[in-house]
Amino acid sequence: MEYIESVLQDVALRNPNQPEFMQAVEEILHSLKPVIAKHPEYKDLKILERITEPERQIMFRVAWQDDAGKNHVNRGYRVEFNSAIGPFKGGLRFHPSVNLSIVKFLGFEQIFKNALTTLPMGGGKGGSEFDPKGKSDSEIMRFCQAFMTELYRHIGADTDVPAGDIGVGGREVGYMYGQYKRITNRSESMITGKGLHWGGSLVRTEATGYGLVYFVDEMLKGVKNGLDGATCVVSGSGNVAIYAVEKAQQLGAKCVAMSDSGGYIYDPDGIKLDTIKQLKEVERRRIKDYLEFHPGAKYVDGCGGIWDIPCKIALPSATQNEIDGEAAKTLLNNGVVAIGEGANMPSTPEAADMFVDAGVLYGPGKAANAGGVATSGLEMQQNDMRTSWCFEDVDSRLKNIMKSIYTSSSNAAEEYGCPGNLVVGANVAGFIKVANAMVDHGLM
Ligand code: NDP
Ligand code: 2IT
Numbered sequence: 001m002e003y004i005e006s007v008l009q010d011v012a013l014r015n016p017n018q019p020e021f022m023q024a025v026e027e028i029l030h031s032l033k034p035v036i037a038k039h040p041e042y043k044d045l046k047i048l049e050r051i052t053e054p055e056r057q058i059m060f061r062v063a064w065q066d067d068a069g070k071n072h073v074n075r076g077y078r079v080e081f082n083s084a085i086g087p088f089k090g091g092l093r094f095h096p097s098v099n100l101s102i103v104k105f106l107g108f109e110q111i112f113k114n115a116l117t118t119l120p121m122g123g124g125k126g127g128s129e130f131d132p133k134g135k136s137d138s139e140i141m142r143f144c145q146a147f148m149t150e151l152y153r154h155i156g157a158d159t160d161v162p163a164g165d166i167g168v169g170g171r172e173v174g175y176m177y178g179q180y181k182r183i184t185n186r187s188e189s190m191i192t193g194k195g196l197h198w199g200g201s202l203v204r205t206e207a208t209g210y211g212l213v214y215f216v217d218e219m220l221k222g223v224k225n226g227l228d229g230a231t232c233v234v235s236g237s238g239n240v241a242i243y244a245v246e247k248a249q250q251l252g253a254k255c256v257a258m259s260d261s262g263g264y265i266y267d268p269d270g271i272k273l274d275t276i277k278q279l280k281e282v283e284r285r286r287i288k289d290y291l292e293f294h295p296g297a298k299y300v301d302g303c304g305g306i307w308d309i310p311c312k313i314a315l316p317s318a319t320q321n322e323i324d325g326e327a328a329k330t331l332l333n334n335g336v337v338a339i340g341e342g343a344n345m346p347s348t349p350e351a352a353d354m355f356v357d358a359g360v361l362y363g364p365g366k367a368a369n370a371g372g373v374a375t376s377g378l379e380m381q382q383n384d385m386r387t388s389w390c391f392e393d394v395d396s397r398l399k400n401i402m403k404s405i406y407t408s409s410s411n412a413a414e415e416y417g418c419p420g421n422l423v424v425g426a427n428v429a430g431f432i433k434v435a436n437a438m439v440d441h442g443l444m
Helices: 002-014 019-031 033-038 040-044 047-051 100-116 137-151 170-184 204-219 239-250 273-282 287-293 304-308 325-333 349-358 371-385 391-415 422-440
Strands: 056-065 071-082 092-094 123-128 231-234 254-259 263-266 298-301 313-315 338-340 361-363
Touching (some): 019 349, 033 422, 056 137, 071 100, 071 137, 092 100, 092 170, 100 123, 100 371, 204 371, 231 239, 263 287, 361 422, 371 391
Antiparallel strands (some): 071 123
């Protein structure tokens, strides 16, 4: 459609040198062709032009001191992308690769993901190119405090509510919450992923990984044996990967490989998750060290090779563009049945097209990994009511949300002429909800 191509051209001109952001925008806008054909009012009201332009983008200096007294300067980001259906909501990423393009791709995806959860949350994302690896606890604390010393002016329970992402977990959320409270004198739900004794929700830690597996389980309805006995490869060994493996194992799958940015381990007898948790969550060590405890396993340097391992289920849960065309081809040749994206945009456009064309079950990140932010939404609900729900209660709400995301994506794919294509389905279902809210609010 000429109109969509011309919007894409404008977005590319306005945002030079932002390849990840353009990748996310191109995928979504291309899948909206049938929607624009059916709803010409979106074109008249310039919804596409408005939705691709963040409402607000904040970049700031973060100066902090290491344990040796040496001074450092990093850059902080918060992109408040869209608040049509609720306060901006989305995680903070601390990783040396972070730049404006990556924060914007994540923020843009988050708009549609959050809409799919059925909860009232807009989309945003933030972070810093700060590298937490090898830093002491006190250095992490000083960085988080310095980061929040600026960020606090822009966020709040009803305006913008960050959370974790790569490099930001419970420890970092704690330091940032503490600094916000100290500066503002307010105990409010301005961040999620909080500790259980100060406003956090049960299941938030597990939510992205568990939700991913609930989603994959839903996709596998009708496939013989489903997850039971299925060989599963999970990239990453952080928050998402660990709890995806935990739930997959509970449902009978055999997870044989995990990775970190250094390489991957292959344990044909099945990954011993207790060892991974101890290494990664407690001691913050490298995945290579798994071999010290399980010498029968194999370690391979470099994380890309993990997709050479034959599997029925692939759960990429590390980072963007970790599955390229080559890896997709190998997975397909090895007979992969389902791909569930725990990470955001882990498949390159080429890989994603190959999965769709091959007709395998393919759950794109904004649908499959929405359980994390959905449970952040449940944390906000509990905070608003000043209550806390038990584990089973939150878990069953999460499961229902993942089912409803599958159903709404699947129905939208069908309605807009691409049955079975959950990429189109998730994009369309998320978009329509936000677009209609933008129409209701008038031009802004
Ligand atoms: P963590 O920081 O807990 O773990 C990240 C994992 O991915 C680590 O094993 C890390 O290895 C690996 N990794 C990170 N960057 C790279 C890279 N450039 N190349 C290779 N490996 C890499 O993060 P999460 O588990 O929270 O996040 C993982 C993915 O899931 C991200 O894409 C995130 O956006 C997405 N996500 C997270 C949600 C959440 O609630 N946390 C919700 C929805 C999506 P190493 O330790 O060596 O760096
Ligand atoms: O990508 C994501 O959805 C997250 N990192 C979680 C965001 C959140 O606000 O819980």
